Amino acid sequence: xxxxxxxxxxxxxxxxxxxxxxxxxxxxxxxxxxxxxxxxxxxxxxxxxxxxxxxxxxxxxxxxxxxxxxxxxxxxxxxxxxxxxxxxxxxxxxxxxxxxxxxxxxxxxxxxxxxxxxxxxxxxxxxxxxxxxxxxxxxxxxxxxxxxxxxxxxxxxxxxxxxxxxxxxxxxxxxxxxxxxxxxxxxxxxxxxxxxxxxxxxxxxxxxxxxxxxxxxxxxxxxxxxxxxxxxxxxxxxxxxxxxxxxxxxxxxxxxxxxxxxxxxxxxxxxxxxxxxxxxxxxxxxxxxxxxxxxxxxxxxxxxxxxxxxxxxxxxxxxxxxxxxxxxxxxxxxxxxxxxxxxxx
Amino acid sequence: xxxxxxxxxxxxxxxxxxxxxxxxxxxxxxxxxxxxxxxxxxxxxxxxxxxxxxxxxxxxxxxxxxxxxxxxxxxxxxxxxxxxxxxxxxxxxxxxxxxxxxxxxxxxxxxxxxxxxxxxxxxxxxxxxxxxxxxxxxxxxxxxxxxxxxxxxxxxxxxxxxxxxxxxxxxxxxxxxxxxxxxxxxxxxxxxxxxxxxxxxxxxxxxxxxxxxxxxxxxxxxxxxxxxxxxxxxxxxxxxxxxxxxxxxxxxxxxxxxxxxxxxxxxxxxxxxxxxxxxxxxxxxxxxxxxxxxxxxxxxxxxxxxxxxxxxxxxxxxxxxxxxxxxxxxxxxxxxxxxxxxx
Numbered sequence: 001x002x003x004x005x006x007x008x009x010x011x012x013x014x015x016x017x018x019x020x021x022x023x024x025x026x027x028x029x030x031x032x033x034x035x036x037x038x039x040x041x042x043x044x045x046x047x048x049x050x051x052x053x054x055x056x057x058x059x060x061x062x063x064x065x066x067x068x069x070x071x072x073x074x075x076x077x078x079x080x081x082x083x084x085x086x087x088x089x090x091x092x093x094x095x096x097x098x099x100x101x102x103x104x105x106x107x108x109x110x111x112x113x114x115x116x117x118x119x120x121x122x123x124x125x126x127x128x129x130x131x132x133x134x135x136x137x138x139x140x141x142x143x144x145x146x147x148x149x150x151x152x153x154x155x156x157x158x159x160x161x162x163x164x165x166x167x168x169x170x171x172x173x174x175x176x177x178x179x180x181x182x183x184x185x186x187x188x189x190x191x192x193x194x195x196x197x198x199x200x201x202x203x204x205x206x207x208x209x210x211x212x213x214x215x216x217x218x219x220x221x222x223x224x225x226x227x228x229x230x231x232x233x234x235x236x237x238x239x240x241x242x243x244x245x246x247x248x249x250x251x252x253x254x255x256x257x258x259x260x261x262x263x264x265x266x267x268x269x270x271x272x273x274x275x276x277x278x279x280x281x282x283x284x285x286x287x288x289x290x291x292x293x294x295x296x297x298x299x300x301x302x303x304x305x306x307x308x309x310x311x312x313x314x315x316x317x318x319x320x321x322x323x324x325x326x327x328x329x330x331x332x333x334x335x336x337x338x339x340x341x342x343x344x345x
Numbered sequence: 346x347x348x349x350x351x352x353x354x355x356x357x358x359x360x361x362x363x364x365x366x367x368x369x370x371x372x373x374x375x376x377x378x379x380x381x382x383x384x385x386x387x388x389x390x391x392x393x394x395x396x397x398x399x400x401x402x403x404x405x406x407x408x409x410x411x412x413x414x415x416x417x418x419x420x421x422x423x424x425x426x427x428x429x430x431x432x433x434x435x436x437x438x439x440x441x442x443x444x445x446x447x448x449x450x451x452x453x454x455x456x457x458x459x460x461x462x463x464x465x466x467x468x469x470x471x472x473x474x475x476x477x478x479x480x481x482x483x484x485x486x487x488x489x490x491x492x493x494x495x496x497x498x499x500x501x502x503x504x505x506x507x508x509x510x511x512x513x514x515x516x517x518x519x520x521x522x523x524x525x526x527x528x529x530x531x532x533x534x535x536x537x538x539x540x541x542x543x544x545x546x547x548x549x550x551x552x553x554x555x556x557x558x559x560x561x562x563x564x565x566x567x568x569x570x571x572x573x574x575x576x577x578x579x580x581x582x583x584x585x586x587x588x589x590x591x592x593x594x595x596x597x598x599x600x601x602x603x604x605x606x607x608x609x610x611x612x613x614x615x616x617x618x619x620x621x622x623x624x625x626x627x628x629x630x631x632x633x634x635x636x637x638x639x640x641x642x643x644x645x646x647x648x649x650x651x652x653x654x655x656x657x658x659x660x661x662x663x664x665x666x667x668x669x670x671x672x673x674x675x676x677x678x679x680x681x682x683x684x685x686x687x688x
Contacts, residue, residue, distance in 0.1 A: 117381045178415070182575055203588075224414055224576075224611070
C-alpha cells in the first residue's frame with residue numbers, strides 16, 4: 001500500500017498509529033471518567049461504521065476505537081464534533097472552538113479518576129467534578145501533563161504514577177462527648193491506615209495528628225458519629241510519578257492539606273511553567289521530564305507563583321525521588337546531551 | 346385547642362418558651378455522616394423552628410437528651426464530692442410517637458427497675474414536656490404499627506409541619522397562653538395506620554423452646570455478617586446500658602470525676618468478667634442476646650409489651666445491612682422449625 005500520512009499530526013489529533021498499515025485508533029477523552037451512558041452509542045457507531053467493531057477501555061480511561069482507516073478519519077472527526085462539544089464545552093466549560101477536525105491536541109492527557117464519592121463509601125471528595133474543573137485549566141494545550149484523581153489516599157486511581165496524583169482527604173473532628181471508647185476507630189486506623197489512634201485510660205481516643213493521612217476510616221468505623229469529617233475538603237498531591245522505559249518512579253508528596261481553591265490555582269500555572277521550561281516551544285515531551293529539566297526548586301517557584309495557599313497547606317521543601325532505573329547509571333551522558341530549561345540564547 | 350402559626354410566629358413563640366424551656370429537636374449536622382458529603386440528623390438544642398428536621402427520621406434517637414452518650418455524674422476531692430450541675434430550665438422535646446413510647450421504656454428501666462431510681466436520669470426526666478411530631482407516613486425501616494407504638498396521647502403539644510407553617514394541637518393548658526395571637530384551627534394530630542413493613546413477633550411458649558432457639562444455627566450467620574460495632578444499640582431508642590469510668594485528674598488518685606458512657610452489648614468485651622470469662626464471645630451470641638432482649642426477655646420480665654418500639658433506626662444505621670425485622674422473621678421461622686420437630 002502506498003501511504004503518505006503525517007502520523008505526528010494524527011497523533012496530536014488523538015489518532016494512534018496501528019501496526020496494521022493505514023489504520024489508526026481514536027482516543028476519546030473522558031475527563032473524570034464519568035459521563036452519561038448515552039455516549040456509549042457514539043463509541044458503538046464509530047466502532048461499527050469505521051472501526052473494526054471493537055473498542056478498548058484506554059489505560060488512561062479514554063474510550064479507544066481501533067481499526068479506523070486513514071481515509072475515514074476526516075469523516076470520524078466530523079462525527080465526533082458533537083461529542084467533543086458536549087464533553088469539553090458543555091460538561092467541563094472548556095474555552096475552545098469545536099470544529100470538524102476533531103481534537104486539537106493530545107498534550108494534556110485525559111484526567112483519570114476513581115469513581116469518588118458519587119458512589120464509593122471510602123471516598124472523601126467528588127473526583128469527577130474536580131476533574132472537570134482541572135480540564136478547563138489544562139485543555140486544550142500542547143503541553144503534556146498527566147493527572148489522576150483519587151477520592152481517598154487508597155489511590156485506586158494510581159495518581160502515584162502520574163505527574164500529578166491528587167487524593168481527596170479530610171480533616172477529622174473528634175466529638176469526645178459522643179465517644180463510647182469502643183476502639184473501632186483505633187482498629188480501623190491500624191488496619192487501613194497509619195496507626196495514629198489509641199485508646200487512653202479514660203476510655204477516650206488520643207490522636208497523633210501529625211501522621212494522620214486524612215482517609216476518614218475512623219469516621220466510617222465510628223458507631224456514634226464521635227468522629228466526623230470537617231465540612232471543608234482537602235487534597236494531597238503527589239508529584240512526578242511515571243512509568244516508562246527509562247526511569248519509572250513513584251510520585252512523592254508535593255502538597256498536603258491543600259484546599260480546592262488553591263489546588264486549581266496551581267493547575268492554572270502549569271501552562272506557564274511548561275512554556276518557561278520549553279521556551280514557548282511545546283514538544284512531545286511528558287510533563288515529568290519538564291520538572292526534571294527545571295529541577296524541583298524552580299518548578300516550585302513557578303507553579304506556586306501567585307497561588308494563595310490555605311493556612312493548613314504544607315509544601316515539600318525538597319523532593320527526592322527514587323527512580324527504578326531500567327539500566328544502571330542511566331543518567332550518565334555527555335554534558336552536551338543534557339537538557340536545559342528556560343529561555344534559549 | 347388548635348392553632349395555625351407561620352414559622353415567624355413560631356420562632357417568636359420559641360423565644361418566649363426559651364425563658365422557661367430548653368428546646369430539643371432532631372437537627373441536621375451537615376456533612377457529619379458516616380460517608381463523605383452526607384449529613385446526620387440528631388438531637389440537639391434548637392432556637393428556630395427551621396432547625397427542626399421534620400422530613401426525615403433522625404439517625405440517632407431522642408434518648409440522647411435524657412441519657413447523653415457521655416454524662417458527668419459527680420466530681421470528687423478526697424472525701425468530698427459534688428454532683429454535676431444541670432440548669433434550672435425545663436425541657437421541651439420534639440418527638441415522634443415511637444420516641445414517646447421509647448421514653449416510657451427508658452423511664453421504667455431507669456426509675457422502676459430493681460427498686461432503684463436513677464438520680465441523674467430522674468432530675469432531667471421530671472422536667473420533660475413533649476411536642477409530638479405528627480408521623481403519618483413513616484419510612485422504609487419503620488414498623489411501629491407492628492409494635493403497637495404508632496399512637497400516643499402522652500404529649501403537651503402536637504404539631505404537623507406544612508411548607509412554612511405549623512398546625513398545632515395544644516393538650517396541656519399551660520401552653521395555650523403562648524398561642525394567644527395565633528389563628529385558631531381544629532387540627533388534631535393523626536397517626537400512621539400502616540407501615541411499609543409488617544412484622545409478626547413470634548411467641549416463645551416455654552423454656553424448652555427458648556433453650557433450643559438459643560442453640561439454633563441461625564445466629565451463627567451473624568458471625569460473619571455482623572462487625573460488632575454497636576451502631577445499632579447507639580441508634581436504638583430503648584437501649585439503656587452504660588458503663589462508669591472514674592477519671593483521675595493527675596497522679597493524685599483522690600481528685601477526679603465519675604462519668605458514665607453508653608455501652609453496647611454488641612461490642613466484644615461487653616460480657617467479660619473478672620477472671621476472663623466471657624458469656625457471649627461471638628457476634629452471633631451477641632445478636633441473639635439483643636434480639637431476644639428486645640423481642641422476648643423484656644416482656645417476659647415486665648409482662649406487658651416488648652421493649653422494641655419499631656423505630657427501625659438500628660436497621661438504618663447498620664453499616665452491614667442487617668435488618669432487624671428480617672432477623673425477627675428468621676427467628677420466627679426458627680421457632681416454627683423447633684416446634685415442628687418437638688411434636
